[in-house]
Amino acid sequence: MSNPVFENTAVFRDPQRSRQQRGRGARPGATTQYGPTATAGYDAATLDQMYNAPAATNAQAGRMTYDDVIVKTAGLLAVVAATAAFAWFVVPDTLRMPVAIAGALVGFVLGLVNAFKKSPSPALIVLYAAAEGLFLGGISWYIEVAANLPGIVMQAxxxxxxTFAACLVLFRSGKVRVTPKFTRWLLVAMGGYLVFSLINLGMALFGAGGDGMFGPLRSGGLGMVVGLFAVGLAAAMLIVDFDSIKRGVEGGAPAKLAWTAAFGLVVTLVWMYLEFLRLIAILRGGD
Structure with a gap:
């Protein structure tokens, strides 16, 4: 299992299948770009110069590069930070939580839309980042100021x-590899965590006990264990995201899919931040 954002795009999901599809596109016996048709009209000196010329880089060929992903991810995170600051410092206290709830709902809808779009929409992705920023700004203010846990946002x-840096170093070093066994474990773990979260949400909505700000099953000792498990899941998802991006770059994904890669990373980072916020709140006695 990988991030649904990457799973919806073949070049991230299954490079072997993409290569097979590209291979089927060439008919047996068809003339290739290196055959007589492509070279007709050129003398030997010109052909020799063409063949000895340096290969075009991914950027020159209109393909996705790591730099593209880094720049777009940084830009989206800047949008998240800017709108979070707006929700924290500009929105009045009486409207801050309604704005945060609206941001969460809009972000959820835009997240689904962007995750299942075959072709990325930069405008919708930026709007998603802005909505998530409003949500994060509001909920972060509530936990740090209203719940009187100063400094918790910076800690999270x-x-x-x-964690992002550690996951990247581990992935680049080859010490952590995305194997079929790894993905199967992640699939089972994510499924279990989703069911647990839905049960916790249902209990919170129907007032089934517990006084924690994150629901009855996300407070106290159990909440601490679940928080550690959730942070581990988010870290594992980051590893899978890195692997998907690597396959996309090496598979020659179009440059526009850098937006998809950046969006997928931001989704995982937002989730990780929220899990750290919950976990640290419990550790500091704010459950």
């Missing part, structure tokens, strides 16, 4: 950044 941000 630093924890998210450190």
């Amino acid at each position: 941000v630093l924890a998210t950044m450190a």
Whole structure:
């Protein structure tokens, strides 16, 4: 299993299948770009110069590069941070939580739309980042100010950044590899976590006990264990995201799919930040 954002695009999901499809596109016996048709009209010196010329880079060929993904991810995170700051410092106290709830709903809808679009829409992806920023700004203000846990937001941000860096280093070093066994484990774990979260949400909505700000099953000792497990899941998802991006770059994905890659990373990072926020709140006695 991979991030649904990447799973919906073949070049991220299954490069072998993409290569097979490209291979089927060439008919047996058809003349290739290196055959007589492509070279007709050129003398030997010109052909020799063409063949000895350096290969075009991904950027020159209109393909996705790591730099594309980095720049677009940084841009989306800047949008998240800007709208989060707006929700924290500009929106009045009486409207902050309604704005955060609206941001969460809009972000959820846009997240689904962007995840299942075959061709990425930069405008919708940026709007998703803005909506998530409003939500994060509101909920972060509530936990730090209203729940009187000063400094918790910076702690969660630093924890998210450190985990991101650690996952990237581990992935680049080859010490953690995305294998079929790894993906099967992640599929089962994500399914179990989703069911648990839905049960917790249902209990919270129907007032089934518990005084935690995150629901009756996300407070106390159980909440701490679940929080650690959720952070581990988010870290595992980051590893899978990195692997999907690597396959996309190596598979020659179109440059526009850098938006899809950046969007997928932001989705995972937002989730990770929220899980750290919950976990740190419990550790500091704010459940």
